[in-house]
Amino acid sequence: MDLDKEVLSGAVEFIEKYIQPREKEIEVEGLFVKDIFKELGYHGFIAIPFPKEYGGLGLSFRLFVDVSRLIAKHSGTISGVIGAHLLSAFSILIGGTEEQKQKSLTKLIKGELIGSLALTEPNAGSDPSSIETEAKKEGDYYILNGTKAFTTNAGLSDIYVIMAKTDRERGARGMSAFIVESTDENFKIGRQESKMALPGLPNASLFLNDVKLYRDRVVGKEGTGFAIVMKTLDIGRVTTGVGALGLSERALEEAVKYSKKRIQFGKPISSFEMIQSYIADMATEIEASKLLVMNAAEKKDQNDPKFSLYASMAKYYASKVAVDVSRLAVQIFGGYGWIEDYIVARLYKEAKMYEIIEGTNEIQKLIISNYILKEVK
Ligand SMILES: Cc1cc2nc3c(=O)[nH]c(=O)nc-3n(C[C@H](O)[C@H](O)[C@H](O)COP(=O)(O)OP(=O)(O)OC[C@H]3O[C@@H](n4cnc5c(N)ncnc54)[C@H](O)[C@@H]3O)c2cc1C
Incomplete structure (x- = not known):
């Protein structure tokens, strides 16, 4: 409990130093977002709810949520960036192989890499089972084609956990998650959406046009994406x-x-x-x-x-x-x-x-x- 109090007072200090003085620049002009995220990672705030074996602090999710509450009070943008990042990290923690956890999760937890999770598509929002993005197996590789919509942190992220159909006949079991890196060939980010609010929170479409990935990019096992x-x-x-x-x-x-x-x-x-x-x-x-x-x-x-x-x-x-x-x-x-x-x-x-x-x-x-x-x- 004392440790929880220490973390919370550290969060208050962090917000006073890095977020409060720049609130308008962050929220209205979209400045400093990446720098603040990196500082949050460096100070261990992202690591709070993750297991120690992957570089996390092994503390409660409740504590992380309490810290997030303080951040959200001052910055919807930073809160949104963290939320989307967390989706990529948790999806690898939940379903990833040990190798993926060591290679990517450890860096996501420290904030050294930024992540996104891309499920929504132009024709698949509330009904995710209808996604059209496809991953065709060719030997040891998968070829991904499709479009993702609204992806938060698009353009900011290094890693995108992307949902694709590996078997159209198998319903939910035919969906797999893939780790796509921002530098992968034939992977493109669309223009940033002009939105009703939160101009500094990156949101864009993702375009996959014959993106070729080795089989070790499937998060965990094929068919577990849903x-x-x-x-x-x-x-x-x-x-x-x-x-x-x-x-x-x-x-x-x-x-x-x-x-x-x-x-x-x-x-x-x-x-x-x-x-x-x-x-x-x-x-x-x-x-x-x-x-x-x-x-x-x-x-x-x-x-x-x-x-x-x-x-x-x-x-x-x-x-x-x-x-x-x-x-x-x-x-x-x-x-x-x-x-x-x-x-x-x-x-x-x-x-x-x-x-x-x-x-x-x-x-x-x-x-x-x-x-x-x-x-x-
Ligand atoms: C700012 C922002 C950030 C986002 N970030 C991400 C992200 O990082 N990754 C990602 O994958 N997606 C992201 N999304 C997408 C978001 O998850 C979808 O917009 C949301 O799930 C709704 O899908 P849709 O927009 O296609 O609406 P639709 O599914 O077309 O829904 C339209 C309307 O119909 C209603 N409706 C649909 N089905 C039913 C039903 N069965 N019963 C009753 N009503 C129904 C909906 O509630 C809604 O009111 C983001 C969206 C926004 C706006």
């Missing part, structure tokens, strides 16, 4: 939930500070009961989000068989709350909330992303209701 990506996405749902939670906490903090300073009718607006009612709603919803997110992180640490359910609940609820809370924060700022110079306008736009990524909230509700419908006889 199982690997589903387990990895459960973890990603908790980090998405905590991104939304950090944003909500920031929105509340900014709204409360503003409400105490803003004078109307001769009084601070915080003295009006309707504003107090908003603050009470925001604080209560945030507390519930925090409990769900931390609970999901603990379920991961405990290897709970229902971790997937709790991860979906955390992602679904925390992202919904982020939209609600940031909307109320804009309302408390009145007309100034609509002006880009004030942070709440940015937070409101960023919040929407969390309802879409790592499986939309409709998909989270399908996962949750499937569990409940099976459980209650």
Whole structure:
């Protein structure tokens, strides 16, 4: 526990030194993102939840999530880069061979390499089993062809864990994960997407046009890709939930500070009961989000068989709350909330992303209701 406190206070110091003073440059201009990520790796923050045998710190996922919450409060961009990176590292930890873990995972954990996970395609989003990217076996090699959409960290990453069909007839068992390196021949990154928010978070398409990979690039065994990506996405749902939670906490903090300073009718607006009612709603919803997110992180640490359910609940609820809370924060700022110079306008736009990524909230509700419908006889 003392070690946890030490790590958390180290994270606060890190944020004060590297993120807070440059918040606007990172969030609005997209600067310093790679440098800060490398520093995070160097200081051991990425390594927190990974096993010691691969250079991790062997600490809890809950602690990592708590650190991520602090980061997300100040930078949705850095939080997003870490979240996407983590997907690549966890997919190799979950399904990779010992050789892949020694070669790539050890470097991803230290932040020496940056990673992405690419599942989504132009015609396959909520239904990942319909991906069209194909990997054809030719002797000891695979030839990959296809397009991936929206990949986070595209252009920044050194390693892309890419899902492809190795056998179209075998459904989910016909999907495999491949490690593609940014320098691989015939692998191209598309233009950076122009988005509603988070301009500094890289998002682009990936193009694979006869990318030839030796068989040691299959993550683990052929045919295990779907199982690997589903387990990895459960973890990603908790980090998405905590991104939304950090944003909500920031929105509340900014709204409360503003409400105490803003004078109307001769009084601070915080003295009006309707504003107090908003603050009470925001604080209560945030507390519930925090409990769900931390609970999901603990379920991961405990290897709970229902971790997937709790991860979906955390992602679904925390992202919904982020939209609600940031909307109320804009309302408390009145007309100034609509002006880009004030942070709440940015937070409101960023919040929407969390309802879409790592499986939309409709998909989270399908996962949750499937569990409940099976459980209650
Ligand atoms: C900022 C950002 C970063 C991303 N990063 C990555 C990444 O790093 N790697 C990656 O692989 N992907 C990434 N994605 C893709 C993301 O995971 C998908 O956008 C998401 O899964 C939804 O897929 P889609 O956009 O194709 O929407 P669609 O699947 O076309 O869905 C459209 C709408 O239909 C609804 N819908 C679909 N099926 C059902 C159903 N059965 N029941 C009810 N409603 C349904 C959806 O909920 C949604 O509202 C990212 C997306 C964004 C916006």
